[in-house]
Every structure is written in C-alpha cells, then in structure tokens.
Amino acid sequence: MSTATTETIVKQMSLNSSDNFEPEFKLETFDRATVILDDALNALKYNGGIKIKGFLNPDEVQKFEAIATEVLKTTELQNPSDTTKRLTRLAISIPDLMTKILTDELYLGINDALLTTKHSAWFDGEKLDFENKPVVSTTTAFDVAPGTGVQTLHRDDILWFNKFDKIKPEEYQVGRDVCISFFIAGRDTTAANGATRWIPGSHLGNYLDEADPSKAIPAELNAGDAFFMLSSCYHGAGWNQTKDQHRLVYALFMMQSHLRQEENIYLSLPLDVVKALPVPVQERLGYSWTSNLGWVDYKSPMEAILGHEAQPHSFNVSYNTPADA
C-alpha cells in the first residue's frame, strides 16, 4: 500500500469518526465521600450535569428538612393560584445549610473551576493579572405540592443574555457558562413526584435552539443527594403526579462575579434617601429588575422594598399542565 493511500484512508477514518460520531449523554453519578474533583468536572463539562450522592449526611437531611418544613408553614405563596412555595434568603431561614454548601470543597472546587473570570491589563508600566471568584446568585428552597404540572423547559442563564454557538463536547471551554445551578433533594425526588427534567448535553447547543422535551430525563435524587447543572442546560420541574408528596429542594446557584455595579449602592444608601428620589432615578440606580435579575422575594425591589406598583416579569417560568410539556 502506498503512503498516499494510507494517508487517505487515515484521513477518511478520522473524518468519519468525527463527523458521524453522535455523542451520548447521561447523568453520571459520583459519591461525595470518594469523588475526585477532576472526574466530576470532566463529566459536568461533557454532559452538562452530574449527580453527587450523599452531599448531605442523614443527620443533616433530617435537621434541614425539619427547619424547612417549619418555616414553609408560614411562607406565603407568591400567587394564590401557585402550588409551589418558594423560600428565599436561606441565610435567615436555614443558615447552617447555606454555610455547609458554601464551605464544601467540592462545591467550591466546581464553581471556582468553571466560573472564575480572569483578565490582564497594563497598568503603570506593569502587566497585571486579575482573577475574580464566583459569587452567590440566588439561595432558595422550594416546596412543590402534589398535582403541580410540569414547568416549561428553560435555560437559567437567559437572565444574563448568555449567547453561545453549537459545539462538540471536546470543544467546551471555561467561560461558556456564566452560572451553575445546584440543587439538593430535601426529600427523595422521583420522576413521579416531579424530579427536575433535564436534557443532558443541551449546554452544547446554540442558545437559540429550541428544547426537545422528548430528550429530557428526570434527575432523580435521594434525600441529601445533589445535582450540579450548567445553567445553559435545558431543564424544568417535572409533573408531581403523587397525591401526597411535597417535593422539597434546596437551590444555591453561583455566577461569574465581574459584571456587577462598582459602587454597592444598596448597602451605602439608606432606604429613606432612596425613597425620596424620583422613580426614574431609583430605576437607574438598580432598584428595578432587569430580565428578572435583582429581585427581592421574586419581586422587583421597586415593588418589594420601595412600595411601587408590581412590575411584570420579563418571562415567567410558570408551572403548566402536563399536556403543555
């Protein structure tokens, strides 16, 4: 066989293998006690999500469930027609849970590896390197009542107008994702009680690709297990078809931290000063929400803090009937 022919065959083989290769995606599971950070990161970058068994130990599961159940008793629904109760401000309601997550080596390792932003610049004759670690985007617990329908499949990172092209798994680069969604099951979550429906591999599509619900799988978790998901993945709550199971989930998301207001206006300005300002000025200072960013208890601060009329959501990831899935 001549060299030229051999080269041609090799080229054809590599063309065939890369062009016809249809990657298969799945929910890979790791154990919190034995997981190796790099293995978890590789699986997360490839599939868009991973399950961590035993993120909380049984004592923690019991303790946090008791606290959440108690607080949820007096938590109001956002709308009277809602069947999901959302508990914001975990730092107040379940502080030990928040601290547990935010000091967990695996949690921080994954978020730091994928969401740290870096920059270099010349300053006074010297090249400086900057590195910003991610910060918390939101902390919530939610309780989804029996009978609640499916939630529209959505990408959490639409909040930041994240735009990305279709790529192959091996082309994934840090910086593509601006946020990581993270859920812990407070009680067992099953397909029957509405476990999050998730499309593995959907983080690799173009941001304008529509979700294909037939590709969604339930991210089933036992109480205490966790689910990390790149926020560019399509997902949404499943249908709680049970008669008596309230699905309890804790969520703590982290995001890139470099695009924030330079001055911390919300801490530096007393509320009476802000209240005395004209509405357009309050809005420009950041007291209105933009594409649902900046909420207080899922409302615009203009409404929740400054007492103005309700402002509509940019989009409402509402719970639909199962037929709408």
Ligand SMILES: O=C(O)CCC(=O)C(=O)O
């Ligand atoms: O309920 C769930 O499992 C997912 C909730 C969710 O994706 C959301 O509210 O953005």
Ligand SMILES: [Fe+2]
């Ligand atoms: Fe979501």
